[in-house]
Amino acid sequence: MTEIRLVGTAHVSQKSVEDVRAAIEEFEPDIVGVELDRGRYTSLTEEVPEPSVADILKRGNFGQLLVQWVLTYIQQRIGAETGVKPGSEMLAAIEEAQTHQKPVAFIDRDIRITLARFWGNMGVWEKIKFIGALLYSLVSVEGEEIDVDALTNQDVVSAAMEEFRKFSPRGAQALIDERDAYLAHQVLMLGSRYERVLAVVGAGHIQGVQRYLDAPETLPPLPTLTAEVKGLPWGKIIGATVTGLFLLLFAAIAFSGVGLDVLLAAFAYWILITGALSAVFTLAAGGHPLSAATAFTVSWMTSLNPVLAAGWFAAAVEAKIRKPTAGELRQIIAAETFSEMRRIPLFRVVLVAALANVGCTIGVVAYFLFIFPVLGIDPTVVITDGFSNMLQMIQALF
Structure with missing residues (x-):
């Protein structure tokens, strides 16, 4: 037995x-x-080839990568306190x-x-x-x-x-x-x-x-x-929803009769809010001002495209400036403080990518919450009149 x-x-x-x-x-x-598993045993006992910086940026899974690094860091810190290697x-x-x-x-x-x-x-x-x-x-x-x-x-x-x-x-x-x-x-x-x-x-x-x-x-x-997780592609669904809401909002404003100046102001605020918050979060990650400027420039566009992200562009610029190397992956894992991790170019690039995306997302939410008070118009009137006028136009055409 x-x-x-x-x-x-x-x-x-x-x-x-x-x-x-x-x-x-x-x-x-x-x-x-x-x-x-075999991979973790190998990483504990042998020198494992590290992925290139280009491979890391190409994968685009910046949030997941940061989680993995931080979990490893915390375990290493506890190990250092106890004198026992994880x-x-x-x-x-x-x-x-x-x-x-x-x-x-x-x-x-x-x-x-x-x-x-x-x-x-x-x-x-x-x-x-x-x-x-x-x-x-x-x-x-x-x-x-x-x-x-x-x-x-x-x-x-x-x-x-x-x-x-x-x-x-x-x-x-x-x-x-x-x-x-x-x-x-x-x-x-x-x-x-x-x-x-x-x-x-x-x-x-x-x-x-x-x-x-x-x-x-x-x-x-x-x-x-x-098995591979095959859930709904929530990123693309949310992105498509944001794009749809944005277009509907602009259509409602355009057909409501409030004027071209209000429509242009609504678009300008979209660029300003998404761009500013993405840039601020890029700088908070320790990103270079050029990376922040890139995030500001592309955020309005990437927030309307489900397959693009502001963080990708900011990270590409940050990588050009910081010039990280693949060997820095071991430095990240061996870092003794979070400040030390942030000084490593590869970590900075990934952090910039992740936080630029976070800033852009917060900007989108803030825009839909505050755009009508900022423009000084009644959302009920604008939406009601806008859709009513659109419906009348469609009926006249058909």
Whole structure:
């Protein structure tokens, strides 16, 4: 009969390293499964070729990239406080298994799939809250006393998981629930081939994985846990909606009879508001004035085109000025403070891209909220008269 044992760890805890070694000594498993995928193991143990700056800019996933960098930074900071490198307990499990001449299996889902599903499953509001929490963590983690060993205590872990679930239900599904199921699938597959299986996983996964091991029939099919997220293209939908609203607004103003000067003023404010906020956010990211000027110049146009973004243009200019290199990716991960990260040209380029887009989006929202008070006209009258006159014209034509 197969015997399976789970060991829960904190990823930056010396105690976890010791617990893993003790479990292998005492349990004497036939195989050791570790919560790593092949790519993360390679990044922990080898020099991995870094993508070129052109590749990074071409992908355009600036928000997702920043989230990945900041999460890595926070984990590195906690590791520095405790003197333990992130992933040390997994490497200790591998080394101990090799010492006892036991095979090792990588049982975690590919990190690229997890990040893609994590970011893709979250709604817009969840993403905004999550990025805000990460930015707050950048400030609060430094100098704060952290009891990392308490992170292996199941009561503490359960409370933390529940808080995260309230904060980001869809994010928790991809980051926790789906990986619980994936890990359980892998452990059960090992159990079909070996009699004694030891699985080393993060403490936050212990309860979920054990629940699936106790009731394997409740496991979702494995292909559903690795499939590409194919939700609605909300970015394009929102962009098309903004374009439609803008055109309808201008048509209503044009046909309402308020005058050409009001129509031109409405268009001028569109350019000014979207451009100014995109430029301000570019400068807040530490962008060069030329990058801010670029964001100002293109924001009115990109905000009306679902397939373009002001941040892409601002980032291209910033890259020309800062001249980042691919080798700076390791500098970003090794940075000890957020200020140090911001001084690295590659980080600055990506931050400019992300924040320029944020500024442009806020500008669009602000425009629709305040344009009528700014123009000093009654929106009810303008919209009613505008659409009524358009309808009469259409009826006259047909």
